[in-house]
Amino acid sequence: MISKALEELFAGSSFAEISLDSKNIYRRLEPPKDPKMGNYAFPLFEAAKILGKNPNEMNRQLTEIENRLARGEKEFSCLTFQAVGGFNNVLIDGVALAQETIHTILNAGNDYGSSKDGQRKNIVIDFSSPNIAKPFGVGHLRSTAIGGSLYRIFRKLGYTPVGINHLGDWGTQFGKMIVAYRRWGDDAALRTNAVRYLYDLYVRFHKEEETDPGLSEEARQAFKAMEDGDSETLALWQKFKDLSMAEFNKVYDMMGVHFDYQTGESFYNDKMEAVIERLMKAGLAEVSEGALVVDLSRFNLPACLLRKADGATLYATRDITGILYRWETFHFEKALYVVGSAQHDHFRQVFKVVELLEEAESLPPSEQISPRLFHVEFGWIKFQDEVMSTRLGNIIFLEEVFAKAIALAREKILEKNPDLKDIDRVARQIGIGAVIFADLSTRKEKDVNFDWSKVLNFEGETGPYLQYTHARLSSLLRHYGNMVKPDIDFRLLHHPEEERVIEFLYRFPMVVVEAASIYDPNVIGAYLLGLASAFNKVYQRKDASGRIDKILSDDEALTAARMALVSSVRTVINEGLSLLGIEAPEEM
RNA sequence: GCCCCCGUAGCUCAGAGGAUAGAGCAGAGGUUUCCUAAACCUUUGGCCGCAGGUUCAACUCCUGCCGGGGGUACCA
Numbered sequence: 313m314i315s316k317a318l319e320e321l322f323a324g325s326s327f328a329e330i331s332l333d334s335k336n337i338y339r340r341l342e343p344p345k346d347p348k349m350g351n352y353a354f355p356l357f358e359a360a361k362i363l364g365k366n367p368n369e370m371n372r373q374l375t376e377i378e379n380r381l382a383r384g385e386k387e388f389s390c391l392t393f394q395a396v397g398g399f400n401n402v403l404i405d406g407v408a409l410a411q412e413t414i415h416t417i418l419n420a421g422n423d424y425g426s427s428k429d430g431q432r433k434n435i436v437i438d439f440s441s442p443n444i445a446k447p448f449g450v451g452h453l454r455s456t457a458i459g460g461s462l463y464r465i466f467r468k469l470g471y472t473p474v475g476i477n478h479l480g481d482w483g484t485q486f487g488k489m490i491v492a493y494r495r496w497g498d499d500a501a502l503r504t505n506a507v508r509y510l511y512d513l514y515v516r517f518h519k520e521e522e523t524d525p526g527l528s529e530e531a532r533q534a535f536k537a538m539e540d541g542d543s544e545t546l547a548l549w550q551k552f553k554d555l556s557m558a559e560f561n562k563v564y565d566m567m568g569v570h571f572d573y574q575t576g577e578s579f580y581n582d583k584m585e586a587v588i589e590r591l592m593k594a595g596l597a598e599v600s601e602g603a604l605v606v607d608l609s610r611f612n613l614p615a616c617l618l619r620k621a622d623g624a625t626l627y628a629t630r631d632i633t634g635i636l637y638r639w640e641t642f643h644f645e646k647a648l649y650v651v652g653s654a655q656h657d658h659f660r661q662v663f664k665v666v667e668l669l670e671e672a673e674s675l676p677p678s679e680q681i682s683p684r685l686f687h688v689e690f691g692w693i694k695f696q697d698e699v700m701s702t703r704l705g706n707i708i709f710l711e712e713v714f715a716k717a718i719a720l721a722r723e724k725i726l727e728k729n730p731d732l733k734d735i736d737r738v739a740r741q742i743g744i745g746a747v748i749f750a751d752l753s754t755r756k757e758k759d760v761n762f763d764w765s766k767v768l769n770f771e772g773e774t775g776p777y778l779q780y781t782h783a784r785l786s787s788l789l790r791h792y793g794n795m796v797k798p799d800i801d802f803r804l805l806h807h808p809e810e811e812r813v814i815e816f817l818y819r820f821p822m823v824v825v826e827a828a829s830i831y832d833p834n835v836i837g838a839y840l841l842g843l844a845s846a847f848n849k850v851y852q853r854k855d856a857s858g859r860i861d862k863i864l865s866d867d868e869a870l871t872a873a874r875m876a877l878v879s880s881v882r883t884v885i886n887e888g889l890s891l892l893g894i895e896a897p898e899e900m
Numbered sequence: 901g902c903c904c905c906c907g908u909a910g911c912u913c914a915g916a917g918g919a920u921a922g923a924g925c926a927g928a929g930g931u932u933u934c935c936u937a938a939a940c941c942u943u944u945g946g947c948c949g950c951a952g953g954u955u956c957a958a959c960u961c962c963u964g965c966c967g968g969g970g971g972u973a974c975c976a
Contacts, residue, residue: 355918355957614973653904728938772924773925779938848940
């Protein structure tokens with residue numbers, strides 16, 4: 313609504329002369345550095361240069377026209393234009409903005425920012441995807457947290473997300489596990505702490521492999537036996553898988569993560585042959601050095617291996633098969649692979665093979681899959697500047713991280729709010745929220761150094777800070793006791809601190825869209841920190857006498873107006889946290 | 901060698917053509933007769949890796965270099 317008015321104004325002005333249409337202008341609008349200068353600024357330097365005019369002079373003339381147009385027949389306008397140097401600034405009337413925004417939020421509740429843009433189209437999100445028989449380390453946190461959040465974000469935007477946990481439950485490493493277990497394994501030890509025990513075996517295997525190269529060959533044979541359907545080997549594999557899943561599911565429950573399908577790599581075992589044949593028929597596959605490959609050298613990529621010299625398949629084979637299967641099953645609008653950047657080339661290869669297949673089969677555009685495939689990559693989690701590696705054995709278990717964070721949260725509650733009911737539940741919400749937020753608070757492509765002191769910090773830019781702000785807002789609503797109503801006097805929300813909060817609230821729907829478009833929940837996290845901080849400044853704002861200007865006061869109209877704002881902020885923080893997969897306690 | 905990502909305050913990170921480069925943590929000082937101080941205010945701290953180029957305007961775009969990380973055919 314406001315943007316439309318802006319477009320009309322600019323288009324109606326002398327900009328027509330230099331063929332800047334309204335859309336063009338709108339794209340160039342930017343928020344001024346100092347919010348006092350207005351809500352939007354339009355830089356005139358470029359236009360002035362084309363016209364050969366002085367930007368300052370031109371700006372003055374333009375502003376005059378704009379303000380006359382804005383006022384029109386009416387006595388006042390909610391838009392005011394100002395010339396500041398070469399920047400044409402627009403001030404939006406705070407009262408109009410407050411009314412529009414708060415009305416919308418109070419009506420919509422947690423649906424504020426939701427849309428039907430997705431038209432229920434399927435978005436396949438492949439995330440988490442841990443390897444069976446390996447510990448769920450903090451390294452898996454990123455994929456799980458980012459993927460889980462994208463799931464919620466796309467659902468909010470009207471898509472039908474399809475969450476798939478592409479478990480690493482097939483491949484050569486199982487040959488290793490099986491050999492290790494047969495040599496050194498003990499069933500009783502396995503039963504007591506399965507993943508930990510398998511992990512120790514795995515580390516031991518790699519250590520002994522260095523001095524005993526025969527182990528590698530033995531492992532290869534064991535995996536081949538699995539692929540050939542050897543029942544005794546498969547029974548062992550199934551046991552590892554069941555025990556691992558039981559532990560992974562504990563983590564998913566804690567994080568509130570949901571999958572629609574837990575179809576791992578083994579799911580594609582009986583589907584790969586047809587795909588390989590299809591690729592051969594298309595003339596893409598060739599034998600090289602005994603292996604079956606798709607040559608990609610003209611794309612400056614290494615060849616994509618479909619089958620090893622011994623006939624066994626590789627993960628690329630399974631991923632290609634997975635893509636084709638998912639396409640047939642879901643006819644997705646997009647398929648996102650939330651996987652670390654170490655697999656950048658792998659996905660380029662796999663996507664390229666799919667693209668080549670489409671070309672070879674001359675599929676119509678509506679049947680083309682490759683433009684819909686996206687690798688949502690993220691950086692490593694390192695520890696003390698070292699890559700964490702299952703093989704090296706320097707993994708930090710995610711459960712351990714959660715346990716420590718929850719214990720600390722509990723400690724803080726006992727110190728600050730010992731009478732709180734349901735302390736265990738709230739401690740879990742805070743502890744897990746802290747860990748998830750710490751992970752989502754870095755732009756995803758950066759490597760992050762796992763730092764206990766950062767994860768276990770509940771102050772500043774953290775999950776608990778947001779939760780605390782939410783608890784404060786909830787507390788205000790409890791104290792207020794009345795229904796929050798939208799028919800308030802919006803002129804009473806006139807302090808700069810309040811206007812700043814309203815601008816944040818107004819932006820929320822755009823922030824959700826932005827997060828979805830770059831596949832990064834961090835956008836929402838950063839936004840929430842800004843909103844919470846803005847609100848806390850309202851909360852602790854001091855009046856002229858140096859006293860805190862309280863939200864709840866004897867002035868009924870003023871209190872009602874402020875509580876409408878409080879309720880709106882609470883709704884947006886609550887919903888924003890929920891999009892990140894973080895719970896928002898009412899009290900803490 | 902080739903390809904990809906990252907270099908911004910002591911630390912962790914925002915900013916991705918525009919006005920004086922921002923937060924948090926850590927350091928210094930302050931705010932509570934309590935609407936939850938897990939907060940708020942003040943303050944110290946910057947050749948935005950280096951060098952060129954494009955532009956009215958570059959932390960932002962282009963080229964080269966340096967530093968870190970990753971990938972580079974039978975692991976995932």
